[in-house]
Structures are given as structure tokens and as C-alpha cells.
Amino acid sequence: MINLILVSHSGKLAEGLKDLLREMAAETPILLAAGLADGKIGTDVGRIEQAFGNISDDALILTDIGSATMNAELALELYAGDRDIRFVDVPLVEGGFLAAVLSGQGKSLDEIITALEAEFKK
Amino acid sequence: MKLTTNDLRTALLNAADKMEEHKDELTDLDREIGDGDHGINMSRGFQAVKKELEAKQDFADLGELSKLVGMTLIKTVGGASGPLYGTIFVKFANTWKGVGEAEGDALVSGFEEALEGIKTRGKADAGEKTMIDVWTPFINALKSEGDLSHAIDEGLAHSKTIMATKGRASYFGEATKGVQDPGALSSSLLLNELKEALHD
Numbered sequence: 003m004i005n006l007i008l009v010s011h012s013g014k015l016a017e018g019l020k021d022l023l024r025e026m027a028a029e030t031p032i033l034l035a036a037g038l039a040d041g042k043i044g045t046d047v048g049r050i051e052q053a054f055g056n057i058s059d060d061a062l063i064l065t066d067i068g069s070a071t072m073n074a075e076l077a078l079e080l081y082a083g084d085r086d087i088r089f090v091d092v093p094l095v096e097g098g099f100l101a102a103v104l105s106g107q108g109k110s111l112d113e114i115i116t117a118l119e120a121e122f123k124k
Numbered sequence: 125m126k127l128t129t130n131d132l133r134t135a136l137l138n139a140a141d142k143m144e145e146h147k148d149e150l151t152d153l154d155r156e157i158g159d160g161d162h163g164i165n166m167s168r169g170f171q172a173v174k175k176e177l178e179a180k181q182d183f184a185d186l187g188e189l190s191k192l193v194g195m196t197l198i199k200t201v202g203g204a205s206g207p208l209y210g211t212i213f214v215k216f217a218n219t220w221k222g223v224g225e226a227e228g229d230a231l232v233s234g235f236e237e238a239l240e241g242i243k244t245r246g247k248a249d250a251g252e253k254t255m256i257d258v259w260t261p262f263i264n265a266l267k268s269e270g271d272l273s274h275a276i277d278e279g280l281a282h283s284k285t286i287m288a289t290k291g292r293a294s295y296f297g298e299a300t301k302g303v304q305d306p307g308a309l310s311s312s313l314l315l316n317e318l319k320e321a322l323h324d
Contacts, residue, residue, distance in 0.1 A: 044161075068204050075245065
């Protein structure tokens with residue numbers, strides 16, 4: 003089942019979104035790379051790489067703003083593992099809902115990305 | 125113009141001191157039109173670079189030095205500046221792999237690759253009130269053998285007058301006109317030190 007990696011500046015935002023997504027897709031594995039140490043706001047390429055190390059299948063990354071996206075793209079460039087991990091630039095909350103549900107339905111990474119782009123990149 | 129590995133190392137040590145001197149100014153500017161952490165982030169990143177460079181004095185070439193600096197900045201700066209400044213040095217490292225001294229086209233292409241890297245990473249271009257507005261005139265002057273100091277100052281001054289359309293500052297719209305972009309200022313500090321490292 004495709005894993006979702008949520009990259010946000012705020013740990014609380016990501017935790018809250020994970021709770022929301024759980025209601026819709028209880029089975030979809032969701033990993034967080036959000037906030038900094040001591041609950042500070044920010045994004046950290048190291049946390050994204052940590053999430054990459056903990057995925058159980060191929061994965062999709064969703065981000066909030068600015069440096070979350072830059073750090074996600076950078077982490078992907080540095081990734082040397084053999085999972086297929088991809089980033090799609092769509093709204094974090096709405097995109098997360100669609101991706102979580104589709105992953106729960108057993109859709110492939112390609113199918114999920116195609117659906118997200120059709121929904122949000124009109 | 126020529127850049128040697130040892131001169132680049134010295135320039136980076138000096139840049140670390142400059143970031144420290146301007147730490148509060150960078151943070152204050154970022155508080156006005158951003159999230160108020162630029163000075164803190166740049167200080168943390170360049171102090172980490174300084175520590176690495178003090179621990180290792182001899183580098184095989186510009187590539188090895190640049191790679192260490194890039195990876196250190198990526199890991200320690202944070203914010204948007206980490207991936208952006210990190211990308212500059214990763215691009216230097218790729219272009220100058222195995223190169224002990226860069227001059228002429230090889231020198232220029234390192235800077236051009238770095239600028240392309242920032243543009244791609246930040247999805248930004250010149251004229252958006254970012255660090256790109258200082259790097260662009262610097263590289264143009266490098267190519268045309270113009271006055272590098274003048275190019276940095278002009279770029280910095282022009283970027284102050286325009287409105288931010290990229291990054292967090294863009295949310296402040298018109299209010300950004302007349303405020304110095306903190307990323308443009310930190311880039312001018314770094315480029316002024318790199319300029320000192322370039323010799324005929």
C-alpha cells in the first residue's frame with residue numbers, strides 16, 4: 003500500500019492532518035516529517051530522509067509551503083534507496099485526503115498521482 | 125580570474141564571520157517580511173561550516189571542499205536557505221569535481237550552474253526580490269570582467285526597491301518595497317568574500 007509522507011513546518015499541523023486522514027483511510031501508512039526539535043516551526047531535510055528510511059512500500063510526498071517543498075525535492079535528489087518515492091505539488095490537506103483514500107483502495111503510485119493532478123492541476 | 129581551493133576555504137571562513145556580524149540585522153529584516161529566523165539560520169549554518177573547515181585544512185580540490193560545505197549547510201541551516209545555499213555548493217562541487225583551481229570558463233560555469241540550481245530549487249527568477257537578484261549581476265560582471273563589488277552593490281540596492289513575488293515575503297506584497305530582502309543581503313555578504321578570493 004502506497005505510503006504517504008506529510009512534510010509540514012508544524013508538527014501539530016501534520017499530526018492533526020494525520021488524525022483527519024485516519025478517519026477516511028485507517029489502513030494507509032502515514033509518515034510525518036514535520037516541525038523541528040523542541041516543537042519549533044520549520045522543515046528539516048534530515049527528518050524527511052528519516053521518513054524515507056521507515057516506509058513499507060513506495061511512497062508519495064505532500065508538502066505545505068516553501069522550504070517544505072524545497073527540502074522534499076532535495077531529499078529526493080539525495081535518496082539512494084530502491085523505493086519509488088515521488089513528490090506531487092498539490093494542496094496538503096485536500097491532496098492528502100484523496101491520496102490517503104486512493105492508497106487505501108490499493109491504487110498504484112501512478113494512479114494516485116494521475117488522480118491528484120487531474121483534481122488539483124486544472 | 126582564478127579561484128584556488130585554499131582561497132575558497134579562506135573566503136568561507138571569512139564569510140562565517142560576516143554572517144555572525146550581521147546575524148541580528150538579517151533576523152530583523154526577516155522579521156519584517158518573513159518568518160524572522162534568517163540571521164539565526166545563516167549563523168548556525170556557517171558556524172558549522174567554520175567548524176568543519178577548521179578541523180580539515182587540506183582539501184584535494186574545489187569539488188571536495190564545496191561538497192563538504194554544501195552538505196553541511198543542507199544539514200544545519202534549516203528554513204528555505206538550507207536547501208538554497210546548500211544547492212549552490214553542491215553545484216560548485218559537481219562542476220569543479222577534481223579541479224584544484226578554476227579559471228576562465230570553468231570558473232564562470234561553476235557560478236552559472238549554482239545560479240541555475242537556485243532558480244530550479246526556488247522556482248524563481250531575477251526580479252522577484254530574492255538572492256537571485258544579487259547572484260545574477262555578480263555572474264554577469266564575472267563573465268564580462270566587470271567590477272564585481274559594484275555589481276553586488278547594485279544588485280542589492282535594486283532588489284530593495286522592488287516588490288517580493290516569491291517566498292514568504294510575497295505574502296507581504298507592496299509592503300516589501302523599500303525593505304532589504306534578507307536572502308539578498310546574506311548573498312551579498314557571501315559574494316563579497318568570494319570576490320576577495322578571486323585573483324588574476
